[in-house]
Amino acid sequence: MLLFRSEAHVDRWLAGREPGATIPITKLAELAAAWWHDRLSPDWQPRSREQSQAILDRLGLTGDFWRLG
Amino acid sequence: MEQADIDLRKATYRRFVELGRAPTWAEVAATTGVGEDDVRAGWRRLHEAHALVLDDAGEIRMANPFAARPTDFRVEAGERSWYANCAWDAFGIGAALHVDSRFETHCPDCHDRIEINIHDGQPDDGSPVFHVLVPAVRWWSDIGFT
Numbered sequence: 001m002l003l004f005r006s007e008a009h010v011d012r013w014l015a016g017r018e019p020g021a022t023i024p025i026t027k028l029a030e031l032a033a034a035w036w037h038d039r040l041s042p043d044w045q046p047r048s049r050e051q052s053q054a055i056l057d058r059l060g061l062t063g064d065f066w067r068l069g
Numbered sequence: 070m071e072q073a074d075i076d077l078r079k080a081t082y083r084r085f086v087e088l089g090r091a092p093t094w095a096e097v098a099a100t101t102g103v104g105e106d107d108v109r110a111g112w113r114r115l116h117e118a119h120a121l122v123l124d125d126a127g128e129i130r131m132a133n134p135f136a137a138r139p140t141d142f143r144v145e146a147g148e149r150s151w152y153a154n155c156a157w158d159a160f161g162i163g164a165a166l167h168v169d170s171r172f173e174t175h176c177p178d179c180h181d182r183i184e185i186n187i188h189d190g191q192p193d194d195g196s197p198v199f200h201v202l203v204p205a206v207r208w209w210s211d212i213g214f215t
Contacts, residue, residue: 001155002177003185003197010200020202025185025192028199032160033190036134039165040082044071044121056205063080068205 021065031059070118070122077111078120082132086166087150091129091137117207134161146170156199163187 001011003025004010010022023031034055049068056066080101084092084154092100094108103111106141112129122131131154136142147168153159156174163170169212171186176197186193 001199001201002108002181003156003159003174003180003199004174005176005183005197007198009176010198013200020138020200020204022198022200024195025197025199026195028157029160029187029192031188032134032157033164034155035157036164037159037167039134039161040086042079044079045075053164063139065201 027059031061034059070120074111074114077101077108078115081121081129085132085135090150091132093128134158134165142172142174144170144172160187164190
């Protein structure tokens with residue numbers, strides 16, 4: 001889960017390996033806010049896999065790669 | 070997850086933020102009044118539930134988004150500095166603390182330094198991209214690698 005200068009840098013770093021998923025940093029910011037905003041809340045409750053999947057789905061992170069199980 | 074373990078997890082995270090580093094089980098025991106052995110056993114259950122990540126010695130390795138050990142994601146947030154486990158977590162520390170933040174890392178390809186300032190949840194540089202190598206279904210198979 002790394003940050004690269006651009007997609008060209010990802011491609012060069014992969015050096016022919018099977019790529020994973022690449023998303024813009026702005027989408028990562030949205031994902032982090034949705035994923036972590038309640039992490040220190042006094043009302044924190046564990047999230048189910050379905051709830052986590054719903055966060056990914058809501059952000060358009062869909063398809064087999066983003067399926068949690 | 071039992072309420073006692075949820076409470077232990079909250080106390081552990083609270084101590085992590087207060088100390089600016091991962092607490093030991095003795096420090097959490099002293100704060101909560103829970104016995105050290107019970108803290109260790111509770112942490113183990115939280116580890117199994119993916120609510121914490123322990124190292125081989127049973128101490129905290131990750132309390133996501135916070136990392137207990139130095140990484141290539143150095144985050145400044147809330148007038149403190151932290152290490153994050155990955156780029157996702159680097160954004161997550163500011164999100165969890167509800168403050169603006171900044172972090173530094175390096176492009177794994179060219180090794181250039183990347184510095185990101187985050188204000189109201191938005192990065193000041195929209196050009197870098199985030200790459201996830203491992204499919205979501207395998208994230209917890211080796212969370213350190215992920």
